[in-house]
Amino acid sequence: MRTWPHFQGVRTGVWYTVIVEIEALTKVYEGKQRVKAVDGIDLSVQAGEIFGLLGPNGAGKTTTISIATTRTLPTSGTVRIAGVDVVRHPAEARRLIGVVPQYNTLDRSLTIYENIYYHCRYFGFSHGQARERSDELLTQFLLAERRKAYPSQLSGGLAQRVQIARAIAHRPTVLFLDEPSAGLDPQSRLAMWTAVQQLRKEGITVVLTTHYMEEADSLSDRVAIVDHGRMLALGSPQKLKETFGAQTVIHLALRQMDQVEALAAGLRGQAGIQNVEVVSDGVRVFSTSSEGLLQELVHAAAPHGLRDIAIAEPSLETVFIQLTGRDLRE
Amino acid sequence: MNNVTPDRMLLLKTFLGLMQRDLRVLSREIGPFLLRVGMQPLLFLFVFTFVMPHMAGGSPMATTGVGFGSILLPGLMAVAIMFSGISAVALPLSTEFGITREIDDRVMCPAPVAVVAIEKIVFSSLQSMLAALAVIPMAMFIPATPVYPDLHRWWLLAIVMILSSLLAGAMGLAIGSIVSPKHIGLVFSIIVVPITFLGCVYYPWAYLDKIRWLQVAVLFNPIVYISEGLRSAVTPQVHSMPVWIVLPALVGFLYFLVRFGLRGFLRRVIS
Ligand SMILES: Nc1ncnc2c1ncn2[C@@H]1O[C@H](COP(=O)(O)OP(=O)(O)OP(=O)(O)O)[C@@H](O)[C@H]1O
Numbered sequence: 001m002r003t004w005p006h007f008q009g010v011r012t013g014v015w016y017t018v019i020v021e022i023e024a025l026t027k028v029y030e031g032k033q034r035v036k037a038v039d040g041i042d043l044s045v046q047a048g049e050i051f052g053l054l055g056p057n058g059a060g061k062t063t064t065i066s067i068a069t070t071r072t073l074p075t076s077g078t079v080r081i082a083g084v085d086v087v088r089h090p091a092e093a094r095r096l097i098g099v100v101p102q103y104n105t106l107d108r109s110l111t112i113y114e115n116i117y118y119h120c121r122y123f124g125f126s127h128g129q130a131r132e133r134s135d136e137l138l139t140q141f142l143l144a145e146r147r148k149a150y151p152s153q154l155s156g157g158l159a160q161r162v163q164i165a166r167a168i169a170h171r172p173t174v175l176f177l178d179e180p181s182a183g184l185d186p187q188s189r190l191a192m193w194t195a196v197q198q199l200r201k202e203g204i205t206v207v208l209t210t211h212y213m214e215e216a217d218s219l220s221d222r223v224a225i226v227d228h229g230r231m232l233a234l235g236s237p238q239k240l241k242e243t244f245g246a247q248t249v250i251h252l253a254l255r256q257m258d259q260v261e262a263l264a265a266g267l268r269g270q271a272g273i274q275n276v277e278v279v280s281d282g283v284r285v286f287s288t289s290s291e292g293l294l295q296e297l298v299h300a301a302a303p304h305g306l307r308d309i310a311i312a313e314p315s316l317e318t319v320f321i322q323l324t325g326r327d328l329r330e
Numbered sequence: 331m332n333n334v335t336p337d338r339m340l341l342l343k344t345f346l347g348l349m350q351r352d353l354r355v356l357s358r359e360i361g362p363f364l365l366r367v368g369m370q371p372l373l374f375l376f377v378f379t380f381v382m383p384h385m386a387g388g389s390p391m392a393t394t395g396v397g398f399g400s401i402l403l404p405g406l407m408a409v410a411i412m413f414s415g416i417s418a419v420a421l422p423l424s425t426e427f428g429i430t431r432e433i434d435d436r437v438m439c440p441a442p443v444a445v446v447a448i449e450k451i452v453f454s455s456l457q458s459m460l461a462a463l464a465v466i467p468m469a470m471f472i473p474a475t476p477v478y479p480d481l482h483r484w485w486l487l488a489i490v491m492i493l494s495s496l497l498a499g500a501m502g503l504a505i506g507s508i509v510s511p512k513h514i515g516l517v518f519s520i521i522v523v524p525i526t527f528l529g530c531v532y533y534p535w536a537y538l539d540k541i542r543w544l545q546v547a548v549l550f551n552p553i554v555y556i557s558e559g560l561r562s563a564v565t566p567q568v569h570s571m572p573v574w575i576v577l578p579a580l581v582g583f584l585y586f587l588v589r590f591g592l593r594g595f596l597r598r599v600i601s
């Protein structure tokens with residue numbers, strides 16, 4: 001067991017171990033089409049952890065983060081940051097949070113250095129403090145050489161780094177990262193992961209959203225899987241795998257789908273196979289392991305025009321498929 | 331992280347931080363800024379008070395007994411105020427609200443969101459005042475018959491300038507938060523041009539008495555009170571609307587536009 005650091009609430013003076021507390025949160029966008037973007041989410045993020053919100057496009061991740069960061073008003077429910085209600089006291093809540101939104105929102109009229117410097121000024125730093133903090137962050141994030149560049153001159157990875165540096169410049173208690181690795185090349189993504197892990201060492205709590213399995217898996221202490229605005233599961237990646245997805249998922253793509261029900265029924269009884277689902281282009285087989293099973297599967301599926309086999313080892317991916325009956329990418 | 335500065339102090343620091351950011355951005359754009367505020371009054375004075383009087387027939391308002399320059403001075407100051415307010419708030423806001431969402435970092439500062447909008451109004455009002463003051467020396471040097479402002483009632487000038495500049499910034503805020511970036515170019519032709527031409531800029535309001543319906547209709551135009559207020563402050567020899575009407579009207583329009591602009595702004599940044 002880790003022991004979590006404690007934080008004192010700004011308003012209350014009480015010490016907190018729960019930094020983000022979301023209760024019965026809902027958000028309905030009224031419009032031509034009524035969208036229930038968040039549909040009853042409850043969760044709490046402990047001080048010092050890296051918390052992942054994992055879900056497909058449109059799951060409600062951004063909406064949840066926007067509410068927690070005071071940019072969107074909830075339809076019902078509450079969010080508290082270290083005890084501060086974000087709807088009732090947004091200005092105070094903003095002192096406790098840092099945000100890296102899904103899109104690049106760097107100030108185009110300012111240089112990299114100035115983006116961080118003025119951010120510090122907005123948070124009440126004096127000229128000297130702001131200058132010192134900006135220099136420190138530019139060095140820490142390996143941006144010192146680009147300090148005079150403008151945001152439009154930066155690559156996606158660099159811009160993302162500036163955004164993170166800016167977001168933590170006022171020393172927030174919790175940092176929200178919305179899809180931090182979207183649009184980054186693998187190398188920049190790794191650099192971003194290292195940066196996030198470094199933040200945790202400095203005691204900053206991190207909440208990130210992602211639809212990359214590996215990111216949630218390798219970076220987060222705990223993961224909440226969300227879909228259609230609801231939370232489907234919550235736990236450490238390890239625990240989620242043990243609870244829901246200690247299974248290998250074998251996807252058999254078929255040319256002929258007319259006899260597919262018979263194939264599924266035939267497979268269901270076999271040793272080592274826990275479940276079989278018919279999907280749009282074939283069948284999905286859930287098993288304890290793929291060892292020894294493949295040959296039988298190929299044999300059984302061949303008459304149906306087997307054209308492809310995909311094997312997913314136990315991972316958050318298989319957990320997700322298990323929970324939603326869908327692939328994250330579908 | 332627990333040293334809580336008193337909130338009011340932080341609010342002030344945040345506000346000043348936002349002002350300094352705008353000042354920095356403006357300082358990089360000083361050339362375009364000067365052109366923007368200077369070109370129009372310069373050309374207007376040059377053509378109407380220097381070129382025209384040199385041509386046969388004299389100035390277009392020669393018959394009135396008051397030089398056209400005297401009529402034009404407060405009017406051009408009013409246009410400068412209005413024009414600065416709209417270009418300093420509405421244009422940047424509409425891009426910052428656009429796809430880049432650059433305003434986000436400022437919205438996330440530790441102050442009520444309205445503070446960000448109010449800072450925009452205050453900062454633009456400073457630009458408006460500079461722009462208006464810049465017209466005065468131009469009017470002294472360009473016209474064939476120089477126009478000297480009467481600064482005896484400097485306190486009235488100060489009050490009218492402050493109210494008018496804030497009003498222009500508030501109008502910029504309202505326009506910037508309501509009009510989409512795609513249509514912002516149109517604002518100049520469908521809002522700015524009509525309200526200046528019908529804003530008693532090139533003629534005093536009193537002269538409209540021959541066209542009664544128009545004289546009443548323009549009362550809904552805030553520029554009228556800016557022009558007339560400046561007229562009674564800097565050119566008292568020209569007949570102008572009484573101050574006891576102008577000042578309450580400016581305050582009323584200011585209140586209405588701030589309310590309206592803030593509502594639009596909040597709606598744009600908080601969903
Ligand atoms: N401002 C809005 N007005 C109306 N509907 C919205 C608005 N913002 C989001 N939605 C809808 O709410 C749902 C959830 O959107 P949200 O952006 O929270 O999802 P997400 O999990 O962040 O997805 P992505 O991975 O695409 O970023 C979607 O169906 C979206 O279309």
Ligand SMILES: [Mg+2]
Pocket residue numbers: 061062063102178179
């Ligand atoms: Mg999103």
